[in-house]
Amino acid sequence: MKVNNQWIRGIWSDDGGKTVCFPDQTKLPFRLEICREGTSDALIRAIKSMQVRGAPLIGAAGAWAAAFLCREAETEEELQEGLKRIAEARPTAVNLQWAVRRVAAASEGLSGAARAARAQKAAEEICESDIESNRAIGGYFAAIIEEVYRKNGRPVRILTHCNAGWLATIDYGTALSGLYVAQEKGIPMEVWVDETRPRMQGLLTEWELREAGIPCTLIADNAGGYLMQQGEVDLVIVGADRIASNGDVANKVGTYLKALAAKDCGVPFYVAAPVSTVDFSMAEGVKSIPVEERSRSEVTDISGIGPDGDVIRVQVAGRETAVRNIAFDITPARLITGIVTEKGIFAPGAGDRPFMPAPAGTRPE
Numbered sequence: 001m002k003v004n005n006q007w008i009r010g011i012w013s014d015d016g017g018k019t020v021c022f023p024d025q026t027k028l029p030f031r032l033e034i035c036r037e038g039t040s041d042a043l044i045r046a047i048k049s050m051q052v053r054g055a056p057l058i059g060a061a062g063a064w065a066a067a068f069l070c071r072e073a074e075t076e077e078e079l080q081e082g083l084k085r086i087a088e089a090r091p092t093a094v095n096l097q098w099a100v101r102r103v104a105a106a107s108e109g110l111s112g113a114a115r116a117a118r119a120q121k122a123a124e125e126i127c128e129s130d131i132e133s134n135r136a137i138g139g140y141f142a143a144i145i146e147e148v149y150r151k152n153g154r155p156v157r158i159l160t161h162c163n164a165g166w167l168a169t170i171d172y173g174t175a176l177s178g179l180y181v182a183q184e185k186g187i188p189m190e191v192w193v194d195e196t197r198p199r200m201q202g203l204l205t206e207w208e209l210r211e212a213g214i215p216c217t218l219i220a221d222n223a224g225g226y227l228m229q230q231g232e233v234d235l236v237i238v239g240a241d242r243i244a245s246n247g248d249v250a251n252k253v254g255t256y257l258k259a260l261a262a263k264d265c266g267v268p269f270y271v272a273a274p275v276s277t278v279d280f281s282m283a284e285g286v287k288s289i290p291v292e293e294r295s296r297s298e299v300t301d302i303s304g305i306g307p308d309g310d311v312i313r314v315q316v317a318g319r320e321t322a323v324r325n326i327a328f329d330i331t332p333a334r335l336i337t338g339i340v341t342e343k344g345i346f347a348p349g350a351g352d353r354p355f356m357p358a359p360a361g362t363r364p365e
């Protein structure tokens, strides 16, 4: 994406693959700072601290961490232990395990420079295919936006939760990709952006959309239900961190409540994600998808910009306050109108059967 007249991606390699660069998402939207890392440990820290975040980007960063590890590890034991640590850096986004498995499989049986080179190539391929998938997802969802526009003849009002834009991927994003494609086609839109407590990923979405010139309005997380009830939302689109094979979707906490409100108000509710986000080994999601719980400080403290322009944290709840910081929730398949993937749009229905055909060699347990 173009930011301040400069092309930038969620992550990119430099120095012939010796390092990777990425915008530090803990500083955005207040400040655009680019980090550069060249070790697996540093990338694990970046994933855990959410300097890189969003399921496909976590997968890409994990792929690069695995590639660096293939360069660093001196023994097979060190390699296997390191791959496990990368795959476990965040538990819900299945793209991370998928990407680590792919890099490991590509370089299996090789050693030394040949292993490192093959692992690097696999990480590069994961990043390139992410861009292609997101672009395809965007094409499918833009067609839906266009249909609504042709029917109503006024700007299409879209609600989104969290950040599933280019910042959460290598480029274009998943949920926001369709909006970028629709904008290229000249379709007018107005976007409601949930602020997405506690980490405020909605601020990233608002920044992305504003940079791209798409009209958008930030709303408090709980305002979406009212807007849908009043007929001010035509479509809801969100991303996903893991989709079970029956179409149950894990995404940022708060997504489920939006899906319930959308169902009650008759507003179509779409999920956009690449096939790498589908966990074909999981038959259903509500009981099975592991949901990350994060530190209490994400709820008790909030980040903002201080008087001297620095990013600062402010305490908004007491140190004695009991806190539970549940990072994701699961939206049952029955509430979802369609899952938009690079292979097309699938309607999951009642969630009593696989929502899309599983690739060869994978099937629900």
Ligand SMILES: CSC[C@@H](O)[C@@H](O)C(=O)COP(=O)(O)O
Residues within 6 Å of the ligand: 053, 054, 055, 056, 093, 161, 162, 163, 164, 165, 168, 169, 173, 174, 175, 201, 238, 239, 240, 241, 251, 252, 327
């Ligand atoms: C294309 S990103 C889709 C999801 O990963 C996104 O909606 C989300 O929930 C991100 O969570 P985060 O905790 O910021 O990594």
